[in-house]
Amino acid sequence: MTSVTGHADTQHPLSSSEVARIKADFEILEHPINGTDLVYLDSGATSQKPRCVYEAEQHYYETANAAVHRGAHSLAVEATELFEQARETVASFIGARSNEVVWTSNATEALNLISYSLSNASAGLGGSAAERFRLTRGDEILVTELEHHANLIPWQELAFRTGATLRYVPVTEDGALRYDLLDELVTESTKLIAFTHVSNVLGTITDVERFVQAARRVGALTVLDGCQSVPHLPVDVKALDIDFMAFSGHKMLGPTGIGALYGRAELLDAMPPFLTGGSMITVVDMEHAEYLPSPQRFEAGTQRIAQAHSLATAASYLDEIGMERIAAWEEHLGTLLLEGLSQLDGVRVFGPTDAPRIGTVPFEVMGVHPHDVGQYLDSRGIAVRVGHHCAQPLHRALGVTATTRASTYLYNTEEDVAALIAAVGSVREYFGV
Amino acid sequence: MNELDQLYQQVILDHAKRRVGSPLVEPAAAAQGESHQHNPICGDQIRVRVGLDEQNVFTSVSWEGEGCSISMASASVLSEMLPGMGRDQFLTTLDAFREMMRSKGTATPDEEVLEDAAAFVGVSKFPARVKCAMLAWVAAEAAMFGASS
Ligand SMILES: Cc1ncc(COP(=O)(O)O)c(C=O)c1O
Numbered sequence: 001m002t003s004v005t006g007h008a009d010t011q012h013p014l015s016s017s018e019v020a021r022i023k024a025d026f027e028i029l030e031h032p033i034n035g036t037d038l039v040y041l042d043s044g045a046t047s048q049k050p051r052c053v054y055e056a057e058q059h060y061y062e063t064a065n066a067a068v069h070r071g072a073h074s075l076a077v078e079a080t081e082l083f084e085q086a087r088e089t090v091a092s093f094i095g096a097r098s099n100e101v102v103w104t105s106n107a108t109e110a111l112n113l114i115s116y117s118l119s120n121a122s123a124g125l126g127g128s129a130a131e132r133f134r135l136t137r138g139d140e141i142l143v144t145e146l147e148h149h150a151n152l153i154p155w156q157e158l159a160f161r162t163g164a165t166l167r168y169v170p171v172t173e174d175g176a177l178r179y180d181l182l183d184e185l186v187t188e189s190t191k192l193i194a195f196t197h198v199s200n201v202l203g204t205i206t207d208v209e210r211f212v213q214a215a216r217r218v219g220a221l222t223v224l225d226g227c228q229s230v231p232h233l234p235v236d237v238k239a240l241d242i243d244f245m246a247f248s249g250h251k252m253l254g255p256t257g258i259g260a261l262y263g264r265a266e267l268l269d270a271m272p273p274f275l276t277g278g279s280m281i282t283v284v285d286m287e288h289a290e291y292l293p294s295p296q297r298f299e300a301g302t303q304r305i306a307q308a309h310s311l312a313t314a315a316s317y318l319d320e321i322g323m324e325r326i327a328a329w330e331e332h333l334g335t336l337l338l339e340g341l342s343q344l345d346g347v348r349v350f351g352p353t354d355a356p357r358i359g360t361v362p363f364e365v366m367g368v369h370p371h372d373v374g375q376y377l378d379s380r381g382i383a384v385r386v387g388h389h390c391a392q393p394l395h396r397a398l399g400v401t402a403t404t405r406a407s408t409y410l411y412n413t414e415e416d417v418a419a420l421i422a423a424v425g426s427v428r429e430y431f432g433v
Numbered sequence: 434m435n436e437l438d439q440l441y442q443q444v445i446l447d448h449a450k451r452r453v454g455s456p457l458v459e460p461a462a463a464a465q466g467e468s469h470q471h472n473p474i475c476g477d478q479i480r481v482r483v484g485l486d487e488q489n490v491f492t493s494v495s496w497e498g499e500g501c502s503i504s505m506a507s508a509s510v511l512s513e514m515l516p517g518m519g520r521d522q523f524l525t526t527l528d529a530f531r532e533m534m535r536s537k538g539t540a541t542p543d544e545e546v547l548e549d550a551a552a553f554v555g556v557s558k559f560p561a562r563v564k565c566a567m568l569a570w571v572a573a574e575a576a577m578f579g580a581s582s
Contacts, residue, residue, distance in 0.1 A: 371565065
């Protein structure tokens with residue numbers, strides 16, 4: 001594997017000078033935007049990539065490109081090896097075994113994969129092994145009001161297809177999850193609980209254990225949306241004791257076009273497939289096909305080989321720096337953001353004040369629409385996200401249609417945060433409010 | 434003027450605050466129509482109501498909406514321009530506005546035709562904002578075509 005960082009002192013907290021060295025691995029952060037230095041505070045949407053990540057992809061095409069799991073020639077063997085090594089690297093990054101990681105296009109596809117496998121099971125596919133995945137009228141699926149649309153709509157659709165009922169854990173007007181309602185909401189009818197590990201809008205970290213305990217009490221399956229946690233926090237699926245987890249490569253320094261589904265091996269092996277076709281079968285005749293065990297069972301067709309290799313390089317890069325240290329650095333930046341923004345006149349920060357957060361902070365500048373705030377910040381070289389961030393129900397609960405969101409990553413400096421706070425401080429004057 | 438100041442010309446910032454034509458009123462007109470438009474990217478939305486007389490001349494325009502200064506100012510400017518305008522003249526003006534919006538900053542707007550709406554030329558340099566500027570115009574067009582007595 002092409003390596004990587006040389007930021008190997010994993011004991012101490014990240015220092016500003018180390019972050020400056022990390023930042024230098026990201027070519028794009030050195031290019032000025034609108035005549036000033038780029039301050040990239042939109043990693044919640046997608047992260048930037050260090051050189052080693054796209055060099056790995058290029059290296060793959062230059063030295064190893066071939067179709068995997070078929071053909072006996074040397075390149076095919078080499079490509080298969082890299083592909084499966086990549087799976088091992090990413091699996092170990094989240095504490096899973098390698099047959100428990102299925103490649104998908106992104107987290108959205110991973111969540112849809114579960115949703116469609118469950119409706120296939122509900123339609124009677126998968127035989128007796130798939131019994132526990134069957135949903136029917138009277139069964140319940142539980143989500144939360146915090147969810148990204150990607151972890152809401154696939155469950156709405158599953159409910160429509162199976163006759164099950166969708167329920168949700170509401171949030172307070174601050175956006176705090178109503179854990180106090182969990183016991184009431186999780187009943188013998190609850191078959192699946194899907195919830196986010198970290199809110200993509202508020203940056204707040206969910207108490208996973210409370211959900212898992214509630215699910216275990218009634219034997220419900222758990223699906224964790226790891227999109228905003230896997231890139232920013234140490235995540236160990238076995239310690240979290242969840243059944244499934246979805247995440248995306250592009251938010252964790254990896255390339256676009258690849259994400260993954262984690263599932264407990266015994267569950268994945270029993271679930272009927274979603275996409276079918278080549279590469280996922282054992283024996284096929286004109287009437288039937290038999291399917292490989294997981295993960296191949298869920299990987300129909302030619303896979304994202306270069307992307308898998310490149311994503312594994314990203315995971316190794318993060319690992320070498322250390323997820324604990326990255327999380328601590330981002331917590332530090334998040335605190336600076338929260339404090340700095342809260343102190344500005346006419347600026348309101350969203351989210352509960354007592355919940356643990358990653359470096360993601362949504363806010364509102366009174367009297368100025370988020371779109372205008374984002375435009376003004378862009379003119380100063382600062383990239384943030386504005387809008388509903390694919391979480392309309394949460395915004396409704398917060399009483400707004402849109403927010404401005406700053407989100408950090410390991411390459412952000414204290415200066416980036418200071419630049420944002422200074423710029424936000426001059427928004428109202430510019431717009432004359 | 435830098436690009437940001439061209440985008441947020443004073444006329445636009447003023448209209449965004451004044452919101453001419455808002456809130457909605459019940460038009461006393463021969464024909465009336467209404468349209469609700471939504472910008473799914475940022476959640477901006479607007480409801481425009483128009484009244485036309487027997488000669489297809491706009492007698493009233495009113496709206497309510499929520500959105501950024503560009504979309505709100507655009508609705509306000511349109512509300513100032515429309516009353517007294519005939520249906521065909523509106524369509525010609527709409528074409529000119531749309532063409533300016535597609536120009537990526539290269540158009541020299543015809544102020545005879547576009548009046549205050551010419552101030553939106555700066556928006557055309559920001560493709561992500563064109564939809565904001567168009568929202569009220571598209572709503573007015575749909576309301577007009579849907580108008581009945
Ligand atoms: C919490 C959360 N879930 C799901 C997604 C969907 O990710 P993707 O668009 O990569 O499938 C995102 C990304 O926007 C997210 O932040």
